[in-house]
Amino acid sequence: MTAQLQLGFIGLGVMGRPMALNLMQAGYSMAVYARRKESLAPLIATGARAFAAPAALAAECDVIFTIVTASADSEQVALGMQGIAEGARAGTIVVDMATISPLATRRIAQALEARGVDHLDAPVSGGPMGAQGATLSIMVGGKPRVFERVKPLFERLGKTILHMGDHGAGQVTKACNQLALTVTLQAVAEALLLAQRCGVDPAKVREVMLGGIAASRVLELFGKRMVERDFENGIDARLYHKDLNIALDLAHSLGIPAPAAAATLQQINALIGSGGGKSDFSRMIEVLERAARSN
Amino acid sequence: MTAQLQLGFIGLGVMGRPMALNLMQAGYSMAVYARRKESLAPLIATGARAFAAPAALAAECDVIFTIVTASADSEQVALGMQGIAEGARAGTIVVDMATISPLATRRIAQALEARGVDHLDAPVSGGPMGAQGATLSIMVGGKPRVFERVKPLFERLGKTILHMGDHGAGQVTKACNQLALTVTLQAVAEALLLAQRCGVDPAKVREVMLGGIAASRVLELFGKRMVERDFENGIDARLYHKDLNIALDLAHSLGIPAPAAAATLQQINALIGSGGGKSDFSRMIEVLERAARSN
Numbered sequence: 001m002t003a004q005l006q007l008g009f010i011g012l013g014v015m016g017r018p019m020a021l022n023l024m025q026a027g028y029s030m031a032v033y034a035r036r037k038e039s040l041a042p043l044i045a046t047g048a049r050a051f052a053a054p055a056a057l058a059a060e061c062d063v064i065f066t067i068v069t070a071s072a073d074s075e076q077v078a079l080g081m082q083g084i085a086e087g088a089r090a091g092t093i094v095v096d097m098a099t100i101s102p103l104a105t106r107r108i109a110q111a112l113e114a115r116g117v118d119h120l121d122a123p124v125s126g127g128p129m130g131a132q133g134a135t136l137s138i139m140v141g142g143k144p145r146v147f148e149r150v151k152p153l154f155e156r157l158g159k160t161i162l163h164m165g166d167h168g169a170g171q172v173t174k175a176c177n178q179l180a181l182t183v184t185l186q187a188v189a190e191a192l193l194l195a196q197r198c199g200v201d202p203a204k205v206r207e208v209m210l211g212g213i214a215a216s217r218v219l220e221l222f223g224k225r226m227v228e229r230d231f232e233n234g235i236d237a238r239l240y241h242k243d244l245n246i247a248l249d250l251a252h253s254l255g256i257p258a259p260a261a262a263a264t265l266q267q268i269n270a271l272i273g274s275g276g277g278k279s280d281f282s283r284m285i286e287v288l289e290r291a292a293r294s295n
Numbered sequence: 296m297t298a299q300l301q302l303g304f305i306g307l308g309v310m311g312r313p314m315a316l317n318l319m320q321a322g323y324s325m326a327v328y329a330r331r332k333e334s335l336a337p338l339i340a341t342g343a344r345a346f347a348a349p350a351a352l353a354a355e356c357d358v359i360f361t362i363v364t365a366s367a368d369s370e371q372v373a374l375g376m377q378g379i380a381e382g383a384r385a386g387t388i389v390v391d392m393a394t395i396s397p398l399a400t401r402r403i404a405q406a407l408e409a410r411g412v413d414h415l416d417a418p419v420s421g422g423p424m425g426a427q428g429a430t431l432s433i434m435v436g437g438k439p440r441v442f443e444r445v446k447p448l449f450e451r452l453g454k455t456i457l458h459m460g461d462h463g464a465g466q467v468t469k470a471c472n473q474l475a476l477t478v479t480l481q482a483v484a485e486a487l488l489l490a491q492r493c494g495v496d497p498a499k500v501r502e503v504m505l506g507g508i509a510a511s512r513v514l515e516l517f518g519k520r521m522v523e524r525d526f527e528n529g530i531d532a533r534l535y536h537k538d539l540n541i542a543l544d545l546a547h548s549l550g551i552p553a554p555a556a557a558a559t560l561q562q563i564n565a566l567i568g569s570g571g572g573k574s575d576f577s578r579m580i581e582v583l584e585r586a587a588r589s590n
Contacts, residue, residue: 102493125507125508126507137503137506137507139503160503160506162499162502162503164495164496164499164500164503165494165495165496166494168493169493169494169495172489172490172493172494172495172500173490173495173499173500173503175489176486176487176489176490176495176500176504177486177500177503177504177507177509178509179482179485179486179489180482180483180485180486180504180509180511180514181508181509182482183478183479183481183482183485183555184478184479184482184509184511186478186554186555187474187475187477187478187479187482187555187556188475190474190475190478190546190552190553190554190555190556191471191472191474191475192471193551194467194470194471194474194542194545194546194549194551194553195467195468195471197549197551198397198463198464198467198545198549199460199461199464199467200459200460200464200467200468200471201459201460204457204459204468205459205467205468205471205472207457208432208434208455208457208459208468208472209471209472209475211432211455212420212421212432212472212512213420213476213512213513213516214472214473214475214476214479214512214513215511215512216475216479216510216511216512216513217507217508217509217510217511218508218509218511219475221508247489250489250493251485251489254489254492254493254587255587256488256489256492256583256587257485257583257586257587258485258489258583259481259485259558259559259561259562260478260481260482260485260555260558260559260562261482261485262558263554263555263557263558264554264555266554267554267555288551288552288553291552292549292550292551292552
C-alpha cells in the first residue's frame with residue numbers, strides 16, 4: 001500500500017484520535033466521521049475531511065478504520081442506516097479496532113463480505129499512551145490476504161502486530177487477555193486486603209510477591225495503585241466491565257465454565273453499582289473492603 | 296553467630312534435606328530428626344547426628360529448624376509428646392520453615408515463649424530447586440532481635456530474606472502469595488481454554504498475553520505446561536490445595552471476602568478429587584475441560 005490510498009476513520013475518542021493522527025503523519029489522506037462533532041476539530045485542523053455519515057465517507061475510501069465503544073455501535077456504523085455498507089465499493093477494507101464480541105464481529109464480517117467488502121477485526125491493547133506513541137499491540141482476525149494488505153498501516157499504529165486467525169480471532173484473543181487480566185486483578189486485591197487485615201504491610205507483601213511466582217504486571221501496575229490508594233488516575237473500571245462481559249458471553253455461548261471470571265464480574269458489577277465505574281480499576285479492592293466491614 | 300553453634304533440623308523431605316546439607320556445608324554441626332528413618336541416611340553419611348525424638352535433639356541445640364508438612368505436624372513437633380518444648384533450654388531458637396496457618400504459628404510461638412524458647416516463622420518459596428541452590432525467598436515473622444540472630448543462617452539457605460513483622464507475619468505473607476498465585480493460575484486456565492474452544496491457538500494467545508498487562512510468571516511457567524499438556528513434571532497440585540486452604544481459613548476467621556479464591560479452591564478440590572493431586576498444578580485446566588465437555 002502507498003500513501004495514495006484514501007483512508008477513513010470513524011470514532012475519534014481517546015484511542016481513535018491519536019491513531020488517525022499517526023496515519024496522517026505518515027502521509028495518508030484521511031476522511032473522518034464522529035458522532036460527537038467536537039471530536040472532529042483536531043483532525044480537521046490537521047487536514048482531514050469530515051463527512052456527515054459513514055456511508056458518505058465509505059464511498060470515497062479504500063480502507064476504513066472504526067473504533068467505537070461497543071458491539072452495537074460497531075454494528076450500527078457498519079450495517080446500520082447510512083452505515084458503511086450502504087456506501088462502500090466492492091474491494092474496500094473495513095478494519096474494526098474496537099473491542100467487541102467475536103460473535104458480533106463474525107456477523108459484521110459476513111454481512112460486509114456478502115457485499116464484496118473485506119473485514120478485519122483488530123482490537124488493541126496498550127491504552128491511550130500506546131495509541132499516542134504508536135506502540136499498541138494489535139490482535140487481528142480475518143483473511144491472511146487482507147491482513148497482509150493492511151499490515152503496513154497497522155505498523156503506523158502499533159509495535160506488535162499479530163494475525164491470530166480467521167474472522168473474530170482478534171476479538172477472541174482480546175477477550176482471553178481481558179479475562180486473565182481482570183481475574184488476576186481480583187487475585188491481587190484479595191491478597192493485598194488479606195495482608196492488610198492481618199496486620200502485615202501490603203506494600204511489603206507486594207514487594208515479596210513481585211520477586212516470585214506470584215509476580216504479574218497487574219501486581220506491578222494496579223497493585224501499586226491499590227497500596228497507594230491512587231484510584232483517580234488510570235484506566236476506567238467500566239471498560240474492563242464491558243470486556244469481561246464479552247468474554248463471559250462468549251464462554252456461556254460455548255458452554256465453557258469460567259468460575260473465577262464469573263466471581264470477578266460480580267465484583268466489577270458491585271464497583272460500578274457503587275459509582276466507581278470511572279475510577280481506576282484498582283479501586284476493585286474497595287468492593288472487598290466494604291464487604292469485609294459489613295461482616 | 297558462628298560455626299560453633301549447634302544446629303538441629305527436623306523434617307528432611309525434598310525441602311528440608313538440601314537445606315540441612317547447605318548449612319552443614321557452611322561448617323555447622325548438625326543434629327537431625329525425621330519421622331521416616333530412611334530420610335536420615337544422606338544426612339548421617341555427611342556427618343549429622345540422628346536423634347530418636349525432637350525433645351532429645353532440642354536438648355543439645357541452639358537453633359532448631361523445622362520443616363514438616365502441615366500445621367498439625369508443626370504443632371506436634373514443637374509442643375507434642377517428646378516435642379521440642381520438652382527438651383529445649385531457655386534461649387534456644389525454633390525456626391519453623393514449613394507453610395502452615397498463621398494462627399497455629401502464633402499458638403506455637405506463644406507456648407514456646409512461655410518456656411523461654413524463641414520462635415520465628417519463616418516459610419519459603421522457590422521449591423526444591425531453590426532449596427538445593429540456596430536461592431529461596433524466606434518470609435520471616437517474629438521478634439527483630441531473634442531475626443537478626445538467625446539471619447546469617449538464613450543467608451546460607453536463600454537469597455531474599457525479609458522480616459515481615461511479628462509472629463505469623465511470615466505465614467501471612469506466604470498465604471497472600473499463594474492466594475494470588477493460585478487465582479492467577481485459574482485465570483490463565485480459563486483464558487487458555489476459552490481461546491482453544493474458540494478455535495484460536497492457545498500457544499499464540501499466551502505469547503500475545505505475555506507481551507501485555509495480562510503477563511504473569513504463572514502464565515510463563517504454568518501456562519506453558521498447559522499449552523504443552525505437560526502435567527507430569529512440576530509442583531504437586533496438592534501443595535497449593537493445602538496453602539490456599541490456609542489462606543481461606545485465615546480470611547474466614549477475619550471475615551474477609553475472597554470470592555475468586557473460594558471459586559479457585561473448588562476447582563483444586565475437583566482436581567484432587569479426580570486423582571490429580573500429584574500432577575503439576577497446571578493440570579487445573581483439565582477440571583474446566585471436563586466441565587465443558589459434560590455441558
